[in-house]
Amino acid sequence: MNEMALRHLLSMHQYLSRTVTGVISTMTKHQPHAFHERSPQLFRLVTLSTGIFTGILGLLSAYWLVHDVFPLVGRMYRNAPIVVTPYLGFMLIAMCTVSPILVITSAYACWHAKKFDPPSNTHLFRFQHNSYRLTLWSIIYIAPALALLVTLGLWAKGYTPCQKLLISGSAWQVYWVNDERYCFKPDSYTTDGWPCERMGDKNACIQVDGRQ
Secondary structure: OHHHHHHHHHHHHHHHHHHHHHHHHHHHHHOOOOHHHHOHHHHHHHHHHHHHHHHHHHHHHHHHHHHHHOHHHHHHHOOOOEEEEEHHHHHHHHHHHHHHHHHHHHHHHHHHOOOOOOOOOOHHHHHHHHHHHHHHHHHHHHHHHHHHHHHHHHHHOOOEEOHHHOOOOOOOEEEEEOOHHHOOOOOEEOOOOOEEEEEOOEEEEOOOOOOO
């Protein structure tokens, strides 16, 4: 009797196991796991937001490079009395190199409601691969090399760092002067970052770009 009951229990256990396994297999087969499959509209919204945000960051990075970083060479060439080197600004090169492919990826994902995954033999795949590689090179090699070359160029032209000119909270940039008389504690700064010293009822400001 005990043997028959044991066989009956074993058969019921096998039946239940097959039933549960079948249900799990069916649920797994029909249950979407990828984000774009579970919620296509939310996926489109996220990718659209990512593309817009990345595009804005890319444009701002390009503006800061043109406005603050690239003019350093001209200021050194003109022997500007004060040269401000925003060292973190060199890292913006990486943002400029990666922004185009991220915008393209986000636009594709938003339009098709699926991940951007081009075949390996297409131009888009090569563009994606080269963009990421150039971005990595920018972070590891290009940005540090440019920062080092600018620093060596300033030293070669007789510039020395001046901590007195440093604006509070801007430790990521360095003020360089080619004359110790320009190294002073400013009373204020202009909107362009020129240091000013109060003389009586007037402010005397030094034009840091070296232009006359």
